[in-house]
Amino acid sequence: ETGVTQSPTHLIKTRGQQVTLRCSSQSGHNTVSWYQQALGQGPQFIFQYYREEENGRGNFPPRFSGLQFPNYSSELNVNALELDDSALYLCASSFPGTSGSGYNEQFFGPGTRLTVL
Amino acid sequence: DAKTTQPNSMESNEEEPVHLPCNHSTISGTDYIHWYRQLPSQGPEYVIHGLTSNVNNRMASLAIAEDRKSSTLILHRATLRDAAVYYCILGYNNNDMRFGAGTRLTVKP
Numbered sequence: 058e059t060g061v062t063q064s065p066t067h068l069i070k071t072r073g074q075q076v077t078l079r080c081s082s083q084s085g086h087n088t089v090s091w092y093q094q095a096l097g098q099g100p101q102f103i104f105q106y107y108r109e110e111e112n113g114r115g116n117f118p119p120r121f122s123g124l125q126f127p128n129y130s131s132e133l134n135v136n137a138l139e140l141d142d143s144a145l146y147l148c149a150s151s152f153p154g155t156s157g158s159g160y161n162e163q164f165f166g167p168g169t170r171l172t173v174l
Numbered sequence: 175d176a177k178t179t180q181p182n183s184m185e186s187n188e189e190e191p192v193h194l195p196c197n198h199s200t201i202s203g204t205d206y207i208h209w210y211r212q213l214p215s216q217g218p219e220y221v222i223h224g225l226t227s228n229v230n231n232r233m234a235s236l237a238i239a240e241d242r243k244s245s246t247l248i249l250h251r252a253t254l255r256d257a258a259v260y261y262c263i264l265g266y267n268n269n270d271m272r273f274g275a276g277t278r279l280t281v282k283p
Contacts, residue, residue: 061217090269099261099273100218113269147217151268161268163210165217 059084061150061166069172070138078133078169080148088112089131090163091123092147100147106131135171143173178262183278186252194247194277196262201242204266209236209247211258212276218261221247257281 062081070076082089088107092100102115106125120136129150135142149163179197186192198207206225210218222229222236224245229236235248249256259278265271 088268092273097275099259099275101273102269102271105269113267149217149268162220162223163218163268163271165219167215167217 061148061164063146063148063166063169065169066167067170067172069174071174072138072140074138075134075136076138076171078135078146078148078171080131080133080150080166082129082131082148082150083152083164086150086152086164087129088151088161089125089129090149090151091131091133092149093117093142094145094147094168096144103133138173140173143171145170177272178264178274180260180262180274180277182275183280185280185282186249188254188281188283189251192249192252192256192279192281194249194260194262194279195244196246197244198262198264199243201264205264206266207236207238207242207245208263208265208271209234209260210263210273211256211260213255213258221260252279252281254281254283 061083064079090105091103094100103117104114105112109125122134125131145168147168149165151161151163206223208223209221211221212218222234224236237246259276261273261276263271
């Protein structure tokens with residue numbers, strides 16, 4: 058069973074540019090969540106996708122957007138990059154879905170380290 | 175939104191039990207209490223979760239106060255591999271999980 062994978066591992070961009078981060082969910086998982094983790098802080102929830110639809114969003118501006126594909130892999134897009142966007146971006150997948158009462162253990166990938174100069 | 179309060183850091187000796195506290199005095203009735211940990215250079219991994227009753231699994235135990243305003247994660251015998259940042263998180267579903275800064279656990283040989 059393949060775990061959650063993310064690409065690229067590291068990325069350096071300049072302010073104002075756009076970036077796309079990718080995530081492959083664990084086999085059989087239909088829900089993907091994205092988190093931003095600044096240095097020394099806990100992860101902050103960006104949004105979640107369930108069966109290709111956005112299913113919950115944290116306190117992030119619209120320039121953070123995402124997609125989920127029929128195979129349940131996902132992309133996080135960030136437009137107009139700012140210096141404060143420098144962080145570790147984590148993807149987490151879960152099964153069978155988001156309905157219910159919090160039973161759904163999330164499996165995290167290793168993250169993509171984004172540096173904005 | 176309900177918040178959690180955890181000590182910034184704790185130390186333990188190898189092979190001894192560790193009790194990691196978490197205060198959540200404004201927890202709502204539907205919030206589950208989740209614990210995840212993050213080992214160095216890795217994404218977080220699930221440890222345990224509960225609602226009202228104490229819970230045990232192969233990794234740890236979770237003791238929840240009767241009024242649910244606090245909880246304690248118990249590692250029965252700490253190993254060097256347990257050195258990590260431990261997060262106490264509240265949430266009903268996993269699309270509203272609110273991580274704090276966590277507790278950095280150091281395990282001394």
